[in-house]
Amino acid sequence: MLNNFKTYTHLIKQEAKRLGFESCGIAKADFLEEEVTNLEQWLKNGYHGNMQYMENYFDKRLDPRLLVDGAKSVISLSFNYFPEQSQKEDTFKIAKYAYGEDYHHVLKSKLKELIFFVQNTIGEVNGRAFVDSAPVLERAWAQKSGLGWRGKNSLLLQKNKGSFFFLAELIIDTELTYDNPFVTDHCGNCTKCIDACPTEAILPNNTIDGSKCISYFTIELKDELPKSVKGKFEDWIFGCDICQDVCPWNRFSKPHSEEKFNPHQDLLGMTKKDWQEITEDVFKKVFKKSAVKRTKFNGLVRNIKFIKN
Known part of the structure; x- marks a missing residue:
């Protein structure tokens, strides 16, 4: 059986x-x-x-066997999303992961193919696919399965690839051969990420104060943006x-080869003036399948006005 x-x-x-997928660990x-x-x-x-x-599903976050009955593995x-070209320097910026189509959909589709392959290869296998949308501590599992270590900014890092990649998981009820956890921290005394964070969201012990992160303010927070971060x-x-x-470590990042992650042809050329004058029609055209839709048109306009005024 072994x-x-x-x-x-x-x-x-x-x-x-x-x-x-660039890396796979179990x-x-x-x-x-x-x-x-x-x-x-x-x-x-x-x-x-x-x-x-x-705050929800505390137990499920810690135990995958509560997400999939009889889970064994x-x-x-990891899936690279580092773009070949980035936005201009003097413009309003969006995170690189949102340049192309929404990664939730792109990776979920690939995971469905993978689980179909597993079932065809092994036989009757029960499992679920996860892409940053369920109570799974993905970085903990990635480290446990040998993919990399968690940097001071709490992101998973890989020595020859950096951190510009998505994480995804398959939890299945079949035993496999397990990889050794990644135990070495290769950040050393470097504090570049801590020093560079303008809102001081990166705390000691590889912890992020999510309530201070720019991503939190520009995506998750639906209320008025606080004056304290103006x-x-x-x-x-x-x-x-x-x-x-x-x-x-991100000097080792190489451009991805996933066509669906390529930016809309109009995105990279957008100036600050273009962003300030953006209409809902342009928003729908440029970000038709993008994760940027999470903040909605009004949310994006709110963010632009907050920076501009």
């Missing part, structure tokens, strides 16, 4: 690569005991801000890449 586990594991990783589906205190403290400190959904995957967004109107842009 040989079967090894064979299945090899075939799954091979198929993941064929589908475009961990035993078990209770994340080492994450309990961190999650409790993070919520207690209110670092989730108005994201009340983070967590397959963690002048601190550095032209970011949807998400923020500052802590990634300054990270030395």
Whole structure:
């Protein structure tokens, strides 16, 4: 049976690569005991801000067996989204992950193909696919399955690839061969991400105060933006890449090869004037399938006005 586990594991990783995933690691589906205190403290400190959904499903976040009956394996995957070209310097900026089509849909489609492959290869397998939209501690599982380490900005880092990649998971009720956890922290004494964050959202011990993050303000917060952060967004109107842009490991980032992540032809050329004059029709055209739709047209206009005025 052990040989079967090894064979299945090899075939799954091979198929993941064929589908475009850069990394694939597998961990035993078990209770994340080492994450309990961190999650409790993070919520207690209110670092989730108005994201009340983070308080839900506490137990499920820590135990994948509560998400999939009889879960045995967590397959963690990474998918590169680093663009070949970025926006102009002197313009309002959106996070690179939102340049193209919404990654939730693109990766979910690939995960469905992967789970179909698993079922065809192994037989009757029950499982679920997750892409940043369910109570799964994806970075903890990625580290546990050997994909990389968590940097000071809390993002998963890989030595030869940096951090411009999405994470996704398949939780299945089949035993596989498990990878060793990634235990080495290669950030060392570097504090570039901490020093560069204009809202001081990056705290010691690889923790983010989500309620201070520019991404939180420009996407998650639906209320009026607080005056306390006026002048601190550095032209970011949807998400923020500052802590990634300054990270030395991201010098190894290479352009992705996923056509669906390419930006709309009008996006990269947009000037500040274009953004300030954006209409709902232009918004719908440029961001038709983009994650930018999460903030809606009115939310984007709110963010632009907040920076401009």
